[in-house]
Amino acid sequence: MGLEEKLPAGYALTTVEQVVGLARKSSMWPATFGLACCAIEMMSAGGPDYDIARFGMEKFGATPRQADLMIVAGRVSQKMAPVLRQIYDQMPEPKWVIAMGVCASSGGMFNNYAIVQGVDHIVPVDMYLPGCPPRPEMLLDAVVKLHDKVQNTKLGAHREQEIAETEERMLRRSLPLVDKD
């Protein structure tokens, strides 16, 4: 009942944000960051049975400079943490991170001296994927959910406003922090 019904056929209207989101999500180039068990499942996801190419992501890049998604697949040791951060820093913006598996998400069962208790200690994470290891289908599900997030990311002033709102909301929330006094 609006303007769009008056338009000639063959045109579609959208926002710049949606177009950019579509472009970004349709050809994500993951940087291989295989560490442990999850890496094998990540490689399986690239294999013929699961075929991540259906989502335009078969170009698992070796170089972080031509990648916009880092899938941290496996446990991150204290020795590996600086390497991981360096690779993340080398990736151009915009970039996203999936913490694949419980070890990358929170340290998992390895609550010990050697393992960083969650990769969010060193890089910002967009999607946490549970499982030990997650099945390739679960990785695909995380990827699809991330695509959805990327598609609906706001740009420019909208993005700044969104960040400010999120921060405001986070500040009002009570945090489960240990009392330091």
Next chain:
Amino acid sequence: MTTTEDYIDASGGDWDDVIEKAQATSAERLVVNMGPQHPSTHGVLRLILTLDGETCTEARVGIGYLHTGIEKNMEFRTWTQGTTFVTRMDYLTPLFNETAYCLAVEKLLDITDRIPDRANVIRVLVMEINRMASHFVAMATFGMELGATTMMTNGFRERELCLDILELITGLRMNHAYVRPGGVAQDLPPGAVGKIKELLKVMPQRIKVMRKLLDENPIYLARTQDVAHLNLAGCMALGVTGPMVRASGLGWDLRKAQPYCGYEGYDFDVPVSDGGDVYARYRVRVAEMDESLKIIEQCLDKLTPGPVMIEDAKIGWPAKLALGSDGLGNSPDHIAHIMSGSMEALIHHFKLVTEGFRVPEGQAYSAVESAKGELGCHAVSDGGTRPYRVHFRDPSFTHLQAVAAMCEGGTVADVIAAVASIDPVMGGVDR
């Protein structure tokens, strides 16, 4: 090898500095850093290579980027929970890790002879399926690292066939925690034998396809033949076992030499080749897969009905497990029994599950022939319900020491082939 002490260090830092240095000197020697994050290093392996043109004059290996502290973590969990940890060491051969660990625990408990036959047959069965899966990944990653993606896609496709069966039996594709001290976690589910028979029908064809693709492929031969040679003396000095030593002409296989889990009752050959190069290792692995199929077939004949966990209430897991709507757990019969039938059974269940069983003081070493070589487990007990110390002698860890011996003097491209032919899994190397 050049005699000059001058070299260009490109092992990290700022590229501008490297270029500046390269322009200032006439040195031909270049030190490059490969990994720990590199697509051709088989995981988080770091190689520090000194190159003289295309020749690799020095290869040093840096490991530890996946050190997980599993051995220490196990000291804080019961003996049964230990299987959950060891299965995550070498994540391509989880069932071998579990079996090596359980054999050591059983040796300490002196119950090796009392493990039910059916449990032993199932152990052999799942281990051999696991061996095939591991060898497929070895070939797939080898192909991927050399740029042959067809090998990779084929290898992973074939591996899924093995994983489907392991998933049916254990509930998980990887990290099974299926082999437990005293037996295995649960019996084969209905339909498992049928699925395995299907595998036995399909798999020889798939192996043949792989061999058709590679055996006489001129590019593959050029990349593998006479590359990364390691002779028998080198293997012995460096403690190399498994397919690598068998590719150097010694038919040493723990399944034959020191049989465990009833391997003495199976009829199979140990494939040997005396090439000592990457191609020989490939041929040995492929031949081993055929032998694995032979063993799996014999396992099906040996499967007689019976218990799969030791009949000792002090050690054996009290519950029969069953698949419910919310996953694998105690069977409804068992829950009914302990919750409304027998108070003693409830106490027993509680004690054994939370406290675990005690293992007499002492130490034991048990080794199995994993897909990669001798996988040893040294378990020390102080008489408590938790391991005092568990150490794994992982074949990948030991074999990586051979990189320098195999690569130095060759071209830099052959370094990739050499490392891939070892088939190291960093989860096992670093633990």
Next chain:
Amino acid sequence: MSNEYERDRDEQAEELPAVQGRERLAAPVKRTGMFGANTTGDTSGYGGLQVRGSAPVASTRPFADPDDPRTADYDRVADALEAGLGERGDAVERVEVAHGEMTFHVRREALLELVRVLRDDPALRYELCTGVSGVHFPDHEGRELKAVYHFRSITHNSAIRVQTTAPDADPHVPSIVSVYPTNDWHEREAWDFFGIVFDGHPALTRIQMPDDWHGHPQRKDYPLGGVPVEYRGATVPPPDDRRSYQ
């Protein structure tokens, strides 16, 4: 006749429950506490209150147990080693046969010489060393650190274990890399995790932990977790100090 009876009675007296109980109570307490672990709040594996240590076992000849086929070869191995060592026979402190495995407890000064005999003597020929495993017993005074080696002979299809100890105050054990090159990384690992210094090792550096790590994490006096993450000057404290999920 009566003498024999008295001897039997004396032997039985040693096995009386009361005597055994007294001995057990006299043994030093090795571990106390409800849940063995005292470094984390973890409570799985409840293990009773007190565990008492037992005296070191020394097996005597014959080492072969007719009921255990795994031990059949052990007298031959012991003879060959004795012959191979010659006048240095005091290198072996005691021999232990348990769980079908043979352990030679060796003084650390004599380790290198002993493994050379193990490898080179035609009657022994232990070609393969499967590495060294460190074990830390904080309550074994004067011999806290153990270095445990496993050897395998392909020629004779036999396996033995050699164990040597070092005190925490002087954690030195000779390196056997000159005899078994495969032990290079294994010894580095034992140094990294337990702080055992292998004298004569070509390059004893850390292998698993970062080069600037403090401490040897698999020793019993090192906590399981609670390590802060440091990166470029900033430090993130471990989860237990940061969040509370009460």
